[in-house]
Amino acid sequence: MLFLEFYYNLSDVEVSNQCQYNLLYRWFVGLHIEEKVPEDTSLVVFRRRLGEERFERLFSRIVERAKEQGLLKERYKIVDATASVADVAIPNTMNILRQGRGVILREIGKVDGEAGKGLETPYSSLS
Numbered sequence: 001m002l003f004l005e006f007y008y009n010l011s012d013v014e015v016s017n018q019c020q021y022n023l024l025y026r027w028f029v030g031l032h033i034e035e036k037v038p039e040d041t042s043l044v045v046f047r048r049r050l051g052e053e054r055f056e057r058l059f060s061r062i063v064e065r066a067k068e069q070g071l072l073k074e075r076y077k078i079v080d081a082t083a084s085v086a087d088v089a090i091p092n093t094m095n096i097l098r099q100g101r102g103v104i105l106r107e108i109g110k111v112d113g114e115a116g117k118g119l120e121t122p123y124s125s126l127s
Contacts, residue, residue, distance in 0.1 A: 001029055001043060003062050007072070012040035 004025060005015040019025045019037045031037060047055050066072040108115055 001038065002047075002059065003066065004028060005043075006059070006063070012043045016040040016043070 001015050001019060004010065004018070005012065008015075008018075010018065015025075016037060016039060019029055019031065023033075026033070026037075050058065063072065067074075
């Protein structure tokens with residue numbers, strides 16, 4: 001079941017459910033039709049009892065055997081690190097207005113410093 005979990009990128013619950021209803025999964029795991037499927041928590045207990053190091057060794061041996069039998073092929077995963085704008089980074093209307101107000105006040109301040117300061121104070125609570 002752990003191999004199926006790895007191969008199909010499933011959780012403990014998902015692989016247990018698949019073994020309940022999917023005949024190919026049952027065959028692969030060695031369960032007959034009338035046999036009860038182990039609960040998903042038994043996979044957690046199994047991993048915990050083995051310990052991390054022994055589990056890694058066992059799982060590595062299973063994966064190597066699967067490769068030898070032609071069940072697994074070497075595949076690379078490419079991770080795309082493209083930067084993109086998230087919804088949270090898109091400014092809302094109020095933020096755009098605040099930024100625009102700041103730019104306008106700075107420009108007014110360059111032309112007439114006294115007028116810029118006079119305009120800043122009444123609207124500073126909007127920041």
